Structure formats: structure tokens, C-alpha cells
Amino acid sequence: MRRLRLRADIAVQAAAAHVGMRGPQLNHIEAARTGLDETRMRALASLYACTDEDYLATLASLGASDGKGWWNKHRRRVPAFALDLAELEHWATRAYLSYETFFIPGLLQTEEYIRRTFQNSEAPLSDEQIDDAVSFRLERQQILNSLAEFRFVIHEAALLMSFADKHAMRRQLAHLLEVWERPNVTIQVFPFSVKATLPYSGPFLITEPRSSALSTVVIDHPGVSEFTDAPEALEKYRSRFEALSRLALPAGDTRTSTRPDSVRDSWGVVQHIKHGLELET
Template identity: 50%
Template sequence: MALRTEISERQRRFGVELRRLREEAGFTVKDAGALIDMGAPQLSHIEASRTGLDPARLSNLLTRYGCTDETYMAELGDLGASDGKGWWSTFKDQVTPRALDLAETEARAASLDNYETFYIPGYLQLPEYTEAMFEDAYPERRQATDAAVRFRIERQRILTDERQRQFRFVIHEAALLMHFPGKAVMRAQLKHLLAISELPNITVQVLPFTVPKKPPRANSFLICAPSSAPLSTVILDGPTRAEYLVDQASIASYRDRFEQLSQIALPAITADRSMQDDSRDSWGLIQHLLYLLQE
């Protein structure tokens, strides 16, 4: 079988997990390969994500490594067996590979935690807001901007699909004060935040400038957690590339940061909030910002 020349994040994660399991079990590449009648070079290629591993050999190898977590084993098997196709496949020639990797990663998640500093989370953006986001990225390529907007709209379908994933958002107040899309768009965007926060699987909190406690050091990040927690992924989105953190120490660190941010942020928006409730919460702050945008 020919070795891969392009490796997706899903394929990369499969190889990383196999190497981690082998090392934790105390096997060399040569000894582990011998367990499934495979040479060391071929197993090295598998761990480097250059090629795959058939389900029967995978099951045998996991058993020899001492794996007993059935949920983990099943999800790892899915990573290895998947052909990587989904709704995002229709955008293959229209958006970047990193966008395709993101869509595939979040599609496997059962829950997602997202912290944003300067922008509204992509899952919650109106098309007009997204368009303003990408205008500078593709100033002379209208088709690229349109494709990016359509791709983001498709990504947002996971908010309300049949899987009912749990979403938690902590948004810094700075993101709510940005006027680059124009005041009319920002008014509509803030109203959209209030409306979508009423969905039972979505929690939105605002981290205000006036927070009395020191926030943990953190730029924007996303935690995608499938049913098997060890297969969670932390995604750091940079200007030119996205960084995928998959080691357990990093995952635990960012989980802790998100919990700290959630604890010091304003209380979440709730569907049953009374209009007369004057307590300081995320709903109240957004309403205040809406009032300022009317001036």
C-alpha cells in the first residue's frame, strides 16, 4: 500500500494514540510489530500516520497493550477505519485543509468548550458577521469569501442536529464591543446570542472587563471531546495555522483553564430569566451593550 503524502488530523491522531499506547505498555516497535506479524518499519509508518491498520490487527494490538476501555477502543477503531468523508467533503476545493480538519474533528465530538477573546465564536456568528471577518482575508477573491461563509454556516448545523452535543462558550466582553462588522450587524449579532443561548444544549457566558479575579493566561481555544475523554483534542487557532494538542497533560491543562474562566465569568444566559431580574449576569451585560449600540 502506498504511503500517504497528505495526512489529516484524524489520521495523525490515530498514529499518535498507537504510539502512546505502545510506549505505555513498554513495547519496542519491533516487539509490538511481532505481536501482529508485522515488521517494525510497517508499524513505524502506521504510528507516523503514513498508512493505516486493519481492524482485526488493531483489536489484537490493543488487547496486547492491555486496553480495557471499550468506549476508547471503539472510538479509536473509528478513527482508523473512517474514510474522512462528510458534509465538508463538498468544500474540499473551496476551503483550506485546516478548515476541513476542524469540521471533521468537531463532528466526532459529544461536547465542545470554546473560549474566545476578540471575536464571536464561529458557531454563533451570523452570516453578515462572518462575511466581515473574511473580507480582509480574501480582499480580491469574492468567491473565497462566499465559500468561507457557506462553510461556517454548514458547521453551525451541529448546534441543533440530532446528536444534541453540549456546547459551552465563554466570550470575553472585548468580542462584544467590536464594531468592525458595523453597528447594525453587531446589534443583530448580540440579539442572536441571546436567542441561541435559550437552546438547552448551549451555555453562553461573558467574561467582563470588570472581573475581580485574575483570569488564567489563555488565548482563544476550543476543546472537542468525544465520548471517550482521552481522545479529546484542544485546538489553538492561529493566524496562519491551527495547532492540535492531543497529549493528556495539555488536554487537562486547558480543561482546567476553561473551568476557571467559566467560574469567574458572569452567570450564563438562561431561557427562564425574568425581564425584571436586575442581577449582574451575561444576559444583562449583552442587553446593556445592545442599548449602547442604539445611540
Template identity: 45%
Template sequence: MGYKGPISQRQRRFGDELQRLRTAAGLSAAEAGALVGMRGPAVSHTEAGRITLNAERLEIWLDAYGCTDPAFRSGLAEMGRSTGKGWWTEFEGRVPDLALDLAEVEDRSIRLANYEMLYIPGVLQLPAYAEAIFEGTSGQWSAEDQVRFRLARQRILDEDRTFHFVIHEAALRMRFPGDAVMRVQLLHLLDVAERPNVTLQVLPFTVAKKPPSPGSFLFCEPDCLDLSTVIVDAPARAEHYGDSESIAAYRQRFDRLVDLALPPVNTAEPRKDAAVRDSWGVMQHLLYMLQV
């Protein structure tokens, strides 16, 4: 059965994984189709995410492709049978499709690692900050709907997931929302950083080495690490990467950013050495500047 409407990133990823496995197994589309009673063109449409694949055919293909990893098989099967529906469904036609794709990828993840250069991460933005970002924007998407969607995403902070944020100091110094809004926003970051499932670090201007990534990105890990997704900010739209090379490269980049960034915000333990600069100290300094 064919999909109705635009093809989501989940559907594309499901098809990409099937094609990758088939190619690695040395089978043509026609040979794979013969295993499950499908013609070659139908196999190609399935691998392009245009038509669905039932669980029985998926199992036959995974066996024939030599895929024995139970976590991968389970994760791929879940992607294949998903309806793509969730809290974000109410925003269909009201926000860009790339925003819906982002919400669905986040929903499948249990660990999220985010590096941001110029803005506070979306799931940490307060309403006034988000409104300042979308204020004055034009096009088919209303600023009100985009703000509501961004705030709705933040429910994942209350769910059973872990988060690691590395935020460039530049993002913390931006004053486009106004000093009062930025002060409240920084206080909110400190509050969120106290959650046991959240780690927050600042990458300072004074970092001694060049950061390993020139742009912001979000690393989303589900139960099966091989089905992780990296979402990279681009000028026109966000790009999704799921190939093993990109996953390994961006995991290494984030680990490097963690090493370069200041020690995380940690209010649970007293600071042992006031001379050591850390993320908490930078944010306190910026708060002081905003009240002068």
C-alpha cells in the same frame, strides 16, 4: 494501504495513540510488528498516520499493550476505520485543510466548550458577520467559500450535542462589521442561548482576576474523554492537542473561565436581583449602545 492526499488530524491522532500505548507497554516497533506480521518501518508509518490499520491488527495490538478500557478501545477503533468523509468533503480544495480537520473533530464530539476573545464563535456567526471577517482577504481560498463553510458548520447546533460558550466582552464590543450587523448578531446570540443544549457566558472587562488563558480555544469531547481534542488559535494556524497533560490543563482553564465569567444568559427564569450583573444584562446594555 497508504493514505492518499494530506494526513488529517484524525489520522495523526490515531497514530499518536498507538505509539503512546506501544511505548507505555515497553515494546519496540519491530516487536509490535511481529505480533501482526508487519515490519518495523510499517509500524512507524502506521503510527505516523501514513498507512491504515485493519480492525484485527488493532485488536491484537490493544490486547498486547494492555489496553482494557472498552470506551477507549471503541473510540480508537472508530477513528481507525473512519473514511474521514462528511458534509465537509464538498469543501476539499476550497478551504484550508485545518478547517476540514476542525469540522471532523467537531463531528466526533458530543460536548464542545469554546472560549473566544476577539470574535463571536464561528458556529454562532451570522452571514453578514462572517462576511465582514473574510472581506478583503487574499490567497488561494475565496472569501465566499470560507463563509459558506463557516455557515455549514452551524448544523451541529441542531444535533444531539451540548455547547458551552464563554465569550470575552471585547468580542461583543467589536464594531468592524458595522453597528447594524453587530446588533443583529447580539440578538442572534440571545436567541441561541435559549436553546436547552447551549450555555453562554460573558467574561467582562471588569473581571477581578486575570483570565487563565491568553488566547481562544475550543475543547472537543467525544464519548471517550481520553480522546478529547483541544484546538488552540495560533498566529499561523490552529494547533491540535490530544495528550493527557494538555487535555487536563485546558479542561481546568475552561472551568476557571466559567467561574470567572458572569452568570449565563437565562431568559427562562426571571432575574431575582437586578443589581447582580449577568451575561444577559451586559448584552442588553451593548444592544442599547448600538441603537443610540
């Protein structure tokens, strides 16, 4: 709402008066410290000349939410940023774009892989903390049952990491190939053979609600995740994701990738690595 007001070049006092409020009240609303009912939200949007119904409907849904969901029962058992991520994923009804470098994306991980990840984390965790983290991540994966479009670009390095033993990694890759069959999931492998160097190679994801203008970028830094909904950041990371997708191998599937004349594709790479692990065991 603050971005809409600034774009319309309307002072906060004038906007507040338009809906029978005082300037400080609207400041609190724009800072997300207090809520805004739909009637006033739409009155302000009209003042700001915003007529995008998808945008307004999404804002109304967000405004009506009390911020509570299935993730609330995990409060005080997992970090706050994980709860925020689960809430963002809940609202990602349009699309979910994820790029990962050294790990299989969380939504695609097996229970065994998740557990090994936390057991080998830099910060030591108790058995109870690990159980909580595993339970939470598995419940997050239910979002794959939604109608949103899920697109994953995974660096080939993530398929070869050995922090989980060979048996666990083989089962993880088998699970990846199972998820591949979902009609709303697209998985691509970013191969070592790519010669182009992108300006940013760290993992990130974008959650898109009904209105893509209200999306959020989650940037994964060592030990912390950064959340931003700034329009310039959204544009930059959307562009970056599409560049990664163009450079990555085509997705492929069990029908096209096994043909004698098939070209190298992502499904084939995962299947080849999985088969190699089977031979080693």
C-alpha cells in the same frame, strides 16, 4: 496507539509481531500514514492492557472512517486547517469547549457577521473566496444540532468590537440570544471586571469525541491554528477552560435574568449591549 504501546513499555517489533506485522508497518500506522483494522487494533490494545471500551470504540470509529464528510466538497475552496477543524467538530460527539476573546465564536456567527469578518481580514479575499468561506462556516454550524454539549466562554470585548457596523452587531447579538435557548448550548461572558489574571488569554477550543482521552485542542495563533492531542496539553487547556468558566458570569437566561432580584449574568450583559445598539440606531 503509540501512546498505549509506550505506556505498556513494549517494543514496536514485539507489538508488530503480536498481530502478524513487521515493525516498519506498525511505525507507519502509529504515524497515521496507514490505517489499522479493528481486529488488529483490539489485539494490540489487549496486549497493551487497555480495557477502556469508550476509548477502543472511538478508535475503531476513527479507524473505519475514510476522512471524508460534508467538508470534502469544500476542498480547494477553503484552507486545509478549516477542513481539519470541520472533521474534528464532526467527531466531537461528547463536548465542544470554546473560549474567544475578540470575535463571536464561529459556530454562533450570523451570515452577515461572517461576511464582515472576511471582508475586513488582513489578507484581501476575492468575492468568490468570501462566498466560499461564508458557506463553509454556515455549514459547520449544523453541528449544533447534535447531542454534544457546547460550552462557550466569550470575552466581553467580543460583544463590543466594531468591525461590523452597529446594525450587523445588533443582529448578531440577537442571534446569540436565540442560540441561548438551545438545551445543549451554554454561553458565558467573561467580563472586563474580572481582576484575576490567567496565564493564557488567547482563544482556543477543545473537541471531545466519545472518549475524552482522544480529544484535540485547537489553539488560535495569528494567521494559523495549532492542533494538538498531547495529554499534557489537553489537561492544561481543560483546566484553563474550567478556570475561565468559573471566573465568567453565570449564563442566565430569559427567565431568570429579567427578575428584579437577579444578579448580573451573561444573558443580561448581551441583552444590555444589544439594547444599547438599538437605542443608537
